[in-house]
Amino acid sequence: MAVEKTYYITTPIYYVNDVPHIGHAYTTLACDVLARFKRLDGYRVHFLTGTDEHGQKVEKAAEAAGIPPKAFTDKVSVNFRELAEAMKFSNDDFIRTTEDRHLRSVQAIWKKLLDDGHIYLGSYAGWYAVRDEAFYTETELKDGPNGTKTAPSGATVEWVEEPSYFFRLSAWQDRLLEFYDRNPGFILPESRRNEVVSFVRSGLRDLSVSRTTFKWGVPVPGDDAHIMYVWLDALTNYITAVGYPDTQSEIFRTFWPADLHMVGKDILRFHAVYWPAFLMAAGLEPPRRVFAHGWWTNEGQKISKSLGNVIEPRGLVEKYGLDPVRYFLMREVPFGNDGDFSHRAMINRLNGDLANDIGNLCQRVLSMIAKNCDGRVPDPEGKEGPTDAALLARAAAMLPKLREELDTQSFHNALGTIWDVIGEANRYVDSEAPWALRKTDPARMGAVLYTLAETIRQIGLLVQPFMPDAASRILDQLSVPRNARDTAAYTAGRLVPGTALPKPEGVFPRFVAEEAGEGA
Numbered sequence: 113m114a115v116e117k118t119y120y121i122t123t124p125i126y127y128v129n130d131v132p133h134i135g136h137a138y139t140t141l142a143c144d145v146l147a148r149f150k151r152l153d154g155y156r157v158h159f160l161t162g163t164d165e166h167g168q169k170v171e172k173a174a175e176a177a178g179i180p181p182k183a184f185t186d187k188v189s190v191n192f193r194e195l196a197e198a199m200k201f202s203n204d205d206f207i208r209t210t211e212d213r214h215l216r217s218v219q220a221i222w223k224k225l226l227d228d229g230h231i232y233l234g235s236y237a238g239w240y241a242v243r244d245e246a247f248y249t250e251t252e253l254k255d256g257p258n259g260t261k262t263a264p265s266g267a268t269v270e271w272v273e274e275p276s277y278f279f280r281l282s283a284w285q286d287r288l289l290e291f292y293d294r295n296p297g298f299i300l301p302e303s304r305r306n307e308v309v310s311f312v313r314s315g316l317r318d319l320s321v322s323r324t325t326f327k328w329g330v331p332v333p334g335d336d337a338h339i340m341y342v343w344l345d346a347l348t349n350y351i352t353a354v355g356y357p358d359t360q361s362e363i364f365r366t367f368w369p370a371d372l373h374m375v376g377k378d379i380l381r382f383h384a385v386y387w388p389a390f391l392m393a394a395g396l397e398p399p400r401r402v403f404a405h406g407w408w409t410n411e412g413q414k415i416s417k418s419l420g421n422v423i424e425p426r427g428l429v430e431k432y433g434l435d436p437v438r439y440f441l442m443r444e445v446p447f448g449n450d451g452d453f454s455h456r457a458m459i460n461r462l463n464g465d466l467a468n469d470i471g472n473l474c475q476r477v478l479s480m481i482a483k484n485c486d487g488r489v490p491d492p493e494g495k496e497g498p499t500d501a502a503l504l505a506r507a508a509a510m511l512p513k514l515r516e517e518l519d520t521q522s523f524h525n526a527l528g529t530i531w532d533v534i535g536e537a538n539r540y541v542d543s544e545a546p547w548a549l550r551k552t553d554p555a556r557m558g559a560v561l562y563t564l565a566e567t568i569r570q571i572g573l574l575v576q577p578f579m580p581d582a583a584s585r586i587l588d589q590l591s592v593p594r595n596a597r598d599t600a601a602y603t604a605g606r607l608v609p610g611t612a613l614p615k616p617e618g619v620f621p622r623f624v625a626e627e628a629g630e631g632a
């Protein structure tokens with residue numbers, strides 16, 4: 113039997129102190145695209161997302177809402193589930209850190225770390241930022257307004273003094289550096305990797321992993337005056353979801369170590385320093401990769417609730433449609449860089465790349481076939497020429513290129529690769545002028561339209577992970593069977609001349625701005 117190819121991909125689990133916004137949708141979307149591509153490419157995929165429900169930040173949000181924390185998290189967590197549905201995310205699991213399976217898992221990892229001497233009891237005196245749920249040293253702090261100090265992220269800090277358990281992080285410095293050295297692809301992009309390496313080189317202090325001054329969290333086994341530090345609790349979700357502590361289970365053996373933890377750059381340190389150290393200390397393998405993507409702003413401004421400029425993904429989807437929003441987010445910004453959302457940029461992509469490029473290509477080819485070829489896949493009738501072969505070779509080269517690009521999370525380049533072929537196909541339509549061949553050489557017209565239909569089939573197939581609905585409409589219009597839409601069918605499943613096609617319909621209408629000033 114062939115060896116099964118597997119792929120385990122995770123999003124951060126989101127804090128339930130807030131409603132989901134475009135940033136959350138972005139991270140999960142990137143994972144969804146990869147999960148869908150890997151499934152298409154024959155992998156058994158496990159795609160995990162969920163919510164992070166413990167800690168002081170969530171406790172405070174519940175207090176502010178005047179609801180007990182459990183009831184509050186039940187309510188807010190649903191928003192993230194609904195976001196997943198609205199965006200058609202194909203996650204296989206949705207974890208909540210308040211579930212029993214997670215409690216069992218976090219307590220098990222704690223016991224393992226304690227029994228093996230990686231955790232000791234001491235006391236913490238230092239700065240804490242509730243917004244980041246992170247401890248900071250004096251030297252890390254920045255000057256804030258009115259002579260105050262803030263965390264590097266700008267979050268307010270408070271002085272904390274309390275008994276605390278510590279994880280011996282200082283003991284892991286050399287092993288972490290060695291691990292980064294042996295696994296150059298562990299942290300991407302490269303620039304972020306360098307930041308992490310220099311942080312670890314500058315020396316690691318032991319990490320406080322329990323708190324005693326509030327209650328909303330997982331109790332420390334055997335010492336329930338303490339609750340576990342929310343990041344130890346949260347990071348462990350990635351192994352809970354594959355069955356930890358049952359490391360012999362089929363799911364754990366199949367999927368651990370994870371292939372990719374996708375995160376925003378704000379939480380890279382937790383994933384690339386603390387998490388591999390916890391795992392190695394617990395005798396488990398670290399994940400294969402952590403990718404830290406960039407940060408979105410809104411029309412040039414930081415996105416924040418207090419500025420009142422939070423972009424709600426659902427509103428965008430209602431306005432522009434789901435596929436255009438998915439396309440825009442994956443195409444607009446080189447993945448890894450920061451990006452700016454603007455309606456003008458969104459409309460330009462919609463009308464340019466979608467309506468003009470792919471939309472027109474499909475529209476003109478399919479309607480010419482409907483009119484001139486009796487609504488059936490045309491027959492090339494031995495009239496193929498070198499220009500047809502050249503276009504088909506360009507199309508065939510997309511798949512291996514996409515595999516490489518998606519394996520380095522280069523979503524924008526993957527779309528660029530597909531859109532290069534779309535551009536090529538549109539130029540081919542113009543230069544071959546099949547409408548003129550109708551009278552002069554109908555057999556040659558058949559060969560040209562066949563070449564185009566076949567190119568569109570390959571484009572449609574590869575667009576599926578990015579725009580599942582539009583892709584399926586394209587493939588339906590070419591009567592591509594449902595079971596011939598994976599990469600195995602890429603070269604093996606060429607269109608069969610004579611196959612009846614449904615009546616063509618437009619795939620990407622142009623967006624017409626209703627209000628002045630919206631651009632277009």
Ligand code: ME8
Nearest residue numbers: 124125126127135136139164346347375376407408
């Ligand atoms: O940090 N641009 O949860 P969180 C791009 N619970 N991405 C953004 C963004 C923006 N403006 N804003 C948020 C936590 N994100 C922890 C994670 S994991 C074990 C625990 C995305 O709700 C980005 O992925 O604050 C960022 O890392 C994440 O949301 C932070 O979500």
